[in-house]
Amino acid sequence: MKILIVDDEEANVKLLSVILSRKGYETLKAYDGESALAIVGKQDVDLILLDVMMPGISGFEVAKRVKAIKQIPIIMVTGLMDRDKIIEGFKNGADEFLSKPYLQEELLLRIGNILKVKEYQNNLEGVVEERTKSLKEALRRLNIVNKEVMHRLLVAAEYRDDNTGKHVVRVGEYSRIIAEGLGLDKEYIELIQQTAPMHDIGKIGVSDLILNKPDKLTFEEFEIMKTHVIIGTRIIEKGESPLIETAYDIILHHHEKWTGQGYPNSKKGKDIPLSGRIVALADVFDALTSARPYKPGFAWDKSVSIIKEEREKHFDPDVTDAFLNNQEKIKTVYDQYTDNTRIEKTNVA
Numbered sequence: 001m002k003i004l005i006v007d008d009e010e011a012n013v014k015l016l017s018v019i020l021s022r023k024g025y026e027t028l029k030a031y032d033g034e035s036a037l038a039i040v041g042k043q044d045v046d047l048i049l050l051d052v053m054m055p056g057i058s059g060f061e062v063a064k065r066v067k068a069i070k071q072i073p074i075i076m077v078t079g080l081m082d083r084d085k086i087i088e089g090f091k092n093g094a095d096e097f098l099s100k101p102y103l104q105e106e107l108l109l110r111i112g113n114i115l116k117v118k119e120y121q122n123n124l125e126g127v128v129e130e131r132t133k134s135l136k137e138a139l140r141r142l143n144i145v146n147k148e149v150m151h152r153l154l155v156a157a158e159y160r161d162d163n164t165g166k167h168v169v170r171v172g173e174y175s176r177i178i179a180e181g182l183g184l185d186k187e188y189i190e191l192i193q194q195t196a197p198m199h200d201i202g203k204i205g206v207s208d209l210i211l212n213k214p215d216k217l218t219f220e221e222f223e224i225m226k227t228h229v230i231i232g233t234r235i236i237e238k239g240e241s242p243l244i245e246t247a248y249d250i251i252l253h254h255h256e257k258w259t260g261q262g263y264p265n266s267k268k269g270k271d272i273p274l275s276g277r278i279v280a281l282a283d284v285f286d287a288l289t290s291a292r293p294y295k296p297g298f299a300w301d302k303s304v305s306i307i308k309e310e311r312e313k314h315f316d317p318d319v320t321d322a323f324l325n326n327q328e329k330i331k332t333v334y335d336q337y338t339d340n341t342r343i344e345k346t347n348v349a
């Protein structure tokens, strides 16, 4: 244990040093406040014995400056024991007072006690640090498990009508590009990208006969198809994790329209969560460019112009602009994740 002795009287320093060295403490010496602060700045010190009355910086000032940078226990050794001064000392960071002349035994007991408390605090900090680390690791693992479970659910839901899985990847990527174009924060962008692919998870509860019908759906069949939104929300259920919460919002709102003519709740404008407004556009764009059992895929230009026409009708105008302003990036994803569901025909109406 290293103890710094600060006193302008050399004899006092010498005496204290002898007493402490005999008890096995290592001592450092300073004869004014400036040198004491210099030592504290450079070395690890476990305790300071600090004289109050010194030329230059006073002991109180030294205590204050030490505590501003390091949590080192300080015992003020002083002849003046007026109550106001003691209070001032405590306010400045003193942990103990010892009046001169002091008994050697009392000095050593006080030092021993303070160092015991310091050691306890150090251990406690170590335990807290260790537990915080374990907690962070547990959260990190939980996050990975969450993502994995979401991914597996997704695979199950998409297996029947998109066994390449590329539709959901494209919707995730388009949504990310739009979110970036809107200048949203990094964490939210990542959430959108991860959860956008979940938008149609409720299709797991819709009959294959309807999902894969080669013709346009009848009114009744379309009503059944629409239930995929509600089925999806039942699968996910609004939870407390941002991942589940965002997935829920996307599932529930990806068929709502800016003008309020969508389903299931005919929500309008900004009443529709932003994540839902983003995925609505990404999903429609991907549907336009992809072939379905009842239609071929539209060409790129045709699909973009339909999106443009639907600005402020089906789609949020800001979301539409973010999409239109980032067409190059969208095109890269479009080309990268191509699959056999896309039949490009420039003459398709």
Ligand SMILES: [Fe+2]
Residues within 6 Å of the ligand: 199, 200, 228, 254, 255
């Ligand atoms: Fe959908």
